Amino acid sequence: MTRSSRIIKKLASWAIAALYHRVEVRQAPNLTAEGPELANSSHFGGFTDPLLLVYAMDRVPRFVARDVIWKYPVVKSIMKWVKAIPVHKSDDGGATSNDTMFASTYAALEEGDLITIFPEGITVDDPSIASIKTGSARIVLGARAAGVSGIKLLSAGIHYENKAALRSEVFIDIGWPIDLDDFVSGYVSPGDPEDATNRDLVRALTDVMEVNLREAAPNFESWAIARSLSAASDVALRTNEHKDGIEVGHGDRERLARLLDEAPESERVAVSDAMDTYQADLDAVGFNDEMLMSGMAKPSSFFVHLIMSLIIGIILIPFALAGVIVNAIPMILLWLIGRLKVSDAMMATVKPIGAILVFGITWGLWALYGWSVGGLNGLAGVLLLLPVFLFALIAIFERGILVVAAIRGFSRSRSFANVYGQIQHHRREVVESVARAA
Numbered sequence: 001m002t003r004s005s006r007i008i009k010k011l012a013s014w015a016i017a018a019l020y021h022r023v024e025v026r027q028a029p030n031l032t033a034e035g036p037e038l039a040n041s042s043h044f045g046g047f048t049d050p051l052l053l054v055y056a057m058d059r060v061p062r063f064v065a066r067d068v069i070w071k072y073p074v075v076k077s078i079m080k081w082v083k084a085i086p087v088h089k090s091d092d093g094g095a096t097s098n099d100t101m102f103a104s105t106y107a108a109l110e111e112g113d114l115i116t117i118f119p120e121g122i123t124v125d126d127p128s129i130a131s132i133k134t135g136s137a138r139i140v141l142g143a144r145a146a147g148v149s150g151i152k153l154l155s156a157g158i159h160y161e162n163k164a165a166l167r168s169e170v171f172i173d174i175g176w177p178i179d180l181d182d183f184v185s186g187y188v189s190p191g192d193p194e195d196a197t198n199r200d201l202v203r204a205l206t207d208v209m210e211v212n213l214r215e216a217a218p219n220f221e222s223w224a225i226a227r228s229l230s231a232a233s234d235v236a237l238r239t240n241e242h243k244d245g246i247e248v249g250h251g252d253r254e255r256l257a258r259l260l261d262e263a264p265e266s267e268r269v270a271v272s273d274a275m276d277t278y279q280a281d282l283d284a285v286g287f288n289d290e291m292l293m294s295g296m297a298k299p300s301s302f303f304v305h306l307i308m309s310l311i312i313g314i315i316l317i318p319f320a321l322a323g324v325i326v327n328a329i330p331m332i333l334l335w336l337i338g339r340l341k342v343s344d345a346m347m348a349t350v351k352p353i354g355a356i357l358v359f360g361i362t363w364g365l366w367a368l369y370g371w372s373v374g375g376l377n378g379l380a381g382v383l384l385l386l387p388v389f390l391f392a393l394i395a396i397f398e399r400g401i402l403v404v405a406a407i408r409g410f411s412r413s414r415s416f417a418n419v420y421g422q423i424q425h426h427r428r429e430v431v432e433s434v435a436r437a438a
Contacts, residue, residue, distance in 0.1 A: 003117050005060040008082060012054040018046070018359075018390070021167045024251045025056040027174035033058035036109040036148055038140050039174070040209055041156040041226070042129060042217035043118035045163045046349025052158055054082075057173040062108050063115035064101065076155035083108075087135070089121070102142055109143040109151060116156070125343055127220040129213055137205040138196040140180055153178040153209060155215030159254045161230075161295075164347040166334075166355065167394065171251040174214035183208070197289035218254070220261055225272065230258040232275040235427060236287050236434035256438065262436035274433045278426040292423065311402070313381055316392045323393030326366060326386065359390075 016023055039061065043049055050063050060082060067086035070076045079086075085108065087101045106312070110117055117139075119132035140151050147151070155176040161169040187204055188194050196202055220226035233256035237248045260271055282288055324331075337354045340347070363386050370382030 004081070005214065008054060008060050009173065012051055015051060015352075015356060016055045019166055019355065021169055022250065023052065023055065023170045023172065024249055025172045025174070025368045026251050027056070027172075030058060031174060031177070031187060032061075032114055032154065034112065036112050036143070036151045037114045037154060038109070038136060038151065039114065039116045039154040039156050040132065040136055040213050041116055041117045042126075042213065043120055043123050043160050044127070044158060044218070044348070045160055046346065048124045048163070048348055048352050049118070049123075049158055050116070051157060052170060052350070056156075056174065057114065057116075059114055061114045064105065064115060064117040083113075085115070102139065105139045106143040106148065107145050109140070109148045110146070113259070114202070115139070119213070121347075123349070127218045127223050127226045129217055129219060132210045132213065134202050134206045136209060137202045141184075141196045141198075141205070144180055144184070149181060151180040153180060155209065155212040155216040157213065157215075159218050159250070160348070161250065164344040164351065166351060169250045171254050172274070173216045173251065173254075173351065175280070176216055178208065181358060206229070225261070225268075226257065228272040228275050229260045229268070230254060231279065232271045232430055232434050233257045235275070235430045236438075238289060238293050238399055256434070260434065260437050267433070267437035271430070271433045271437050274429045276428070278430050279425050281423045287423075289427070290338075292427070313396055316396050319389055319392035320396045322385075323389035326389050327359065327362065327393070330355075330362045 039053075039057075041049060041053060045052070050061075050065075054060055059180065063082065063084045063085050064087050065079065065259055067088050070079060070086055085104045086100055088098050105115055117136050119136050120130045121133050122130070124130055136153075140153060144151060154174060157173045159171040159173070170237060181192060183205065184194050184201070188201060189196065192201075194201070218226060220229070233253035234248050237252055237256065263271075278289075282292070334351070334355055337351055338347075340350065366386060367379055367382050369380035370380075372378075374381065
């Protein structure tokens with residue numbers, strides 16, 4: 001990668017570390033590393049989707065994005081930096097032709113770049129793929145007709161645990177490669193056009209890409225069903241071998257959730273009902289499944305865990321308090337942003353951008369203060385400590401929520417042996433229902 005690309009990847013990694021608790025990526029080694037490629041991606045998260053793809057892919061992709069965002073000076077500079085390609089939509093007004101976009105994508109593929117496009121054309125709130133547009137097919141067929149060979153098509157599915165929340169989890173599934181030359185040669189009869197003027201070819205290629213994108217991305221009837229099946233998959237995949245509380249991979253549970261969603265309706269409903277019952281038990285005592293399986297439901301193990309958490313918390317308290325002082329204003333502003341009455345898709349864009357801006361401005365002001373007080377040493381000290389303060393605050397907050405919930409639930413359980421037996425019974429019902437459905 002160029003120096004500019006390395007800087008972009010590093011900045012994206014820092015942003016992802018702050019915005020999300022965990023991000024998992026599944027793709028074959030070097031799948032997105034070289035050669036002319038076009039990746040179709042799901043688009044559930046607005047601004048965070050391209051940020052996550054920059055983080056996940058082997059190189060910085062060149063995004064095809066709506067030209068209206070080039071109207072904003074700061075955004076325009078960023079888009080030029082990442083070499084994004086503007087595309088016009090008729091309902092945006094302004095330009096009437098996309099000839100420049102097609103020419104730019106042909107040139108990018110000829111140079112061996114990776115182009116990423118959101119073929120649905122919009123950010124969607126439903127956890128399923130909308131019908132995709134024909135733009136991707138017309139781009140690659142046009143580039144091939146212009147002399148670009150060896151073009152590879154990919155699909156990227158972004159699975160959000162909660163796209164409107166910070167510090168949640170994300171799974172990115174990249175794959176389903178299509179060799180364009182092989183596809184065209186296997187579809188087109190001798191003498192028929194092999195470019196975008198062949199409408200049947202464009203439609204056939206688009207249909208295959210849509211099937212692949214549905215395989216890569218979430219494809220559920222509703223977010224309620226998606227969360228229920230995902231939670232049940234998490235329970236089924238967490239076994240007694242996880243004595244140290246190892247978390248189940250988000251990618252593993254998303255793939256199992258997809259299998260459950262394809263089961264007969266009666267079995268799928270049985271999984272959801274069993275999970276709802278088990279979740280009600282956990283909520284009643286303030287536990288989650290990871291706590292239960294790691295031994296926290298037993299008094300001795302629970303108190304050992306509690307003591308260790310308190311020791312770690314005591315060590316982190318000074319740093320966390322400094323984090324509160326340093327980041328008080330951006331935290332308040334971010335809380336106010338979260339109170340906005342907008343859709344989850346819009347919040348998935350507004351909140352991360354707001355977080356990056358308010359924290360970036362605040363840290364910039366603290367850096368200037370460090371420079372004015374201590375010169376280069378003061379600046380270096382501030383830049384070193386600011387991330388430590390923030391992540392100490394995040395660690396205490398996230399760990400504290402689980403521990404406080406566990407203490408409350410433990411104190412409410414008058415006959416803990418009976419409660420424990422009931423919870424374990426309902427948990428077995430979840431595992432058994434998942435085994436039947438899968």
